[in-house]
Amino acid sequence: MDERFITTTPVIDETATARRSEQGVSKLRALLVEDEAADVELALRALRHGGFEATADVAQTAEEFTSLVRKNSYDVILADSKLPNWNGMESVEVLRREGLDIPVILVSGALGEQTAVECIKQGAADYVLKDQMTRLPESVRRAMREKRLRADHKQAQEELARSNRDLEQFAYVASHDLQEPLRMVATYTQLLAERYQGKLDDSADKYIHYAVDGALRMQKLVQDLLSFSRVGRQGMALSSTDCNVVVQAALQNLEAAILESGAAVKPDQLPVVMADGSQLAQVFQNLIGNAIKFHGSGAPVIKVTAEAKAREWIFSVEDNGIGIAAEQVEDIFVIFRRLHTREEYSGNGIGLSICKKIIEHHGGRIWVESEPGQGSTFKFTIPVKATPSGGERQNDENT
Numbered sequence: 001m002d003e004r005f006i007t008t009t010p011v012i013d014e015t016a017t018a019r020r021s022e023q024g025v026s027k028l029r030a031l032l033v034e035d036e037a038a039d040v041e042l043a044l045r046a047l048r049h050g051g052f053e054a055t056a057d058v059a060q061t062a063e064e065f066t067s068l069v070r071k072n073s074y075d076v077i078l079a080d081s082k083l084p085n086w087n088g089m090e091s092v093e094v095l096r097r098e099g100l101d102i103p104v105i106l107v108s109g110a111l112g113e114q115t116a117v118e119c120i121k122q123g124a125a126d127y128v129l130k131d132q133m134t135r136l137p138e139s140v141r142r143a144m145r146e147k148r149l150r151a152d153h154k155q156a157q158e159e160l161a162r163s164n165r166d167l168e169q170f171a172y173v174a175s176h177d178l179q180e181p182l183r184m185v186a187t188y189t190q191l192l193a194e195r196y197q198g199k200l201d202d203s204a205d206k207y208i209h210y211a212v213d214g215a216l217r218m219q220k221l222v223q224d225l226l227s228f229s230r231v232g233r234q235g236m237a238l239s240s241t242d243c244n245v246v247v248q249a250a251l252q253n254l255e256a257a258i259l260e261s262g263a264a265v266k267p268d269q270l271p272v273v274m275a276d277g278s279q280l281a282q283v284f285q286n287l288i289g290n291a292i293k294f295h296g297s298g299a300p301v302i303k304v305t306a307e308a309k310a311r312e313w314i315f316s317v318e319d320n321g322i323g324i325a326a327e328q329v330e331d332i333f334v335i336f337r338r339l340h341t342r343e344e345y346s347g348n349g350i351g352l353s354i355c356k357k358i359i360e361h362h363g364g365r366i367w368v369e370s371e372p373g374q375g376s377t378f379k380f381t382i383p384v385k386a387t388p389s390g391g392e393r394q395n396d397e398n399t
Contacts, residue, residue, distance in 0.1 A: 033079035050137020103143035243270035250285035263300035291319035
C-alpha cells in the first residue's frame with residue numbers, strides 16, 4: 001500500500017471520549033503535506049486526542065497536492081515546512097491559484113520566529129512545532145473558526161451587493177416611470193399659474209405657487225435619482241482620458257455659474273488616466289459646482305491638482321468656501337443627506353453621492369479634508385490601471 005495516501009480510522013480512547021463530550025465530536029478531513037509516515041501518525045494521534053474523528057490524505061509533491069485539492073474537499077491542510085522537492089508554504093500559493101479557501105497550518109520540526117511570522121503574513125493560518133503537537137487540535141479549531149467567519153462575511157457581502165442591486169433596480173424603474181406623470185403635473189400646474197395668476201384671490205395664487213414649486217422640485221429630484229441609479233448600470237467605457245480636456249468640458253457646463261459668482265478656477269496640469277471620460281467630467285463638474293455654490297464672503301477660488309502616488313493618481317479640488325464640520329464629513333456622501341436648508345442652498349443632496357459611486361466604480365475612493373470657515377479640499381483617486389468594480393453592466397435603456 002502506498003503510504004502517501006492514507007485514510008485512517010480513528011481509535012477513540014477514554015480521554016478522547018471525555019473531550020468529545022465536553023467539546024463535541026468534530027469530523028475532520030485533512031490533507032497532510034508530509035514525507036514521513038511517523039509524522040503523519042503523530043499529527044493524526046494529536047487530532048484524535050483533541051476530539052477529532054480525522055481522516056487524511058498525504059501528498060509529497062506539488063503535483064500530488066494539486067490533484068488532491070482539485071478532486072476532494074478538505075477542512076485543513078497540515079504542511080511540513082520543508083520537503084525534499086518543495087515546501088509547505090507553496091501549498092498556500094496552489095490554493096490561491098485554485099481559488100480555494102482552506103486553512104494551512106505549518107507543522108515543522110524547527111521554525112524560527114521570524115520565519116513563522118513571515119509565513120503567516122504570506123497566508124498560513126498558524127504553525128505548530130512537532131515537539132508541541134498538543135497545540136495542534138486547538139490550532140485547527142481556531143483556523144476553522146476563522147474560515148467560517150470569512151465564509152459568513154463573504155455571504156453577507158454577497159447578500160448586501162444583491163440587495164444594493166435590487167435597490168438600484170427599484171430606484172431606476174421608479175424614477176424612470178415617474179418622469180412622464182411628473183412632467184404632466186409640472187406642465188399643467190405651470191399653465192395654471194400663467195393663466196390664472198391674479199385672477200383669483202391671494203390664497204389661490206399662493207396655493208398654485210406651492211403646487212408649481214413642489215412639482216418642479218419633485219421633477220428635479222426624480223431626474224437626480226435617475227442619474228444616480230444609472231451610474232454602474234451603464235457599461236463604463238474605459239479609455240485613455242486626458243483630464244485637462246475633461247476639466248475644460250466641466251468648466252464649459254458651469255460657465256454661467258462661474259460668471260455669476262466671479263469664480264476663479266485654476267486647474268493645474270493634469271494627467272492622462274484610464275477612465276470613462278463622460279463620468280469623470282461629471283465628477284469634476286459636481287465638485288467644482290459645489291465649490292462655487294458653497295462659497296464664503298469673497299469670490300470663489302478653486303484649484304484643481306493631481307499627484308502620482310504608488311499605483312494611483314490623487315486628484316484634489318480645493319476651495320476657499322464655507323468649509324464642513326468634522327462630524328459631517330462622512331454625511332455629505334450619503335444620498336439625499338443635506339447639511340443646509342433649501343432656503344440657504346439649492347439642490348437635493350445627491351451630487352456627491354454620484355461622485356462617490358462613479359469613483360468607486362473606477363476602483364478609487366473619495367474623501368474630503370475641511371474646517372469650517374477655512375474651505376474644503378475634496379480628494380479622489382483613480383488607479384493607474386483602472387479596473388471597474390462590479391463586473392460588466394448592461395447599457396441603460398433609452399428614456
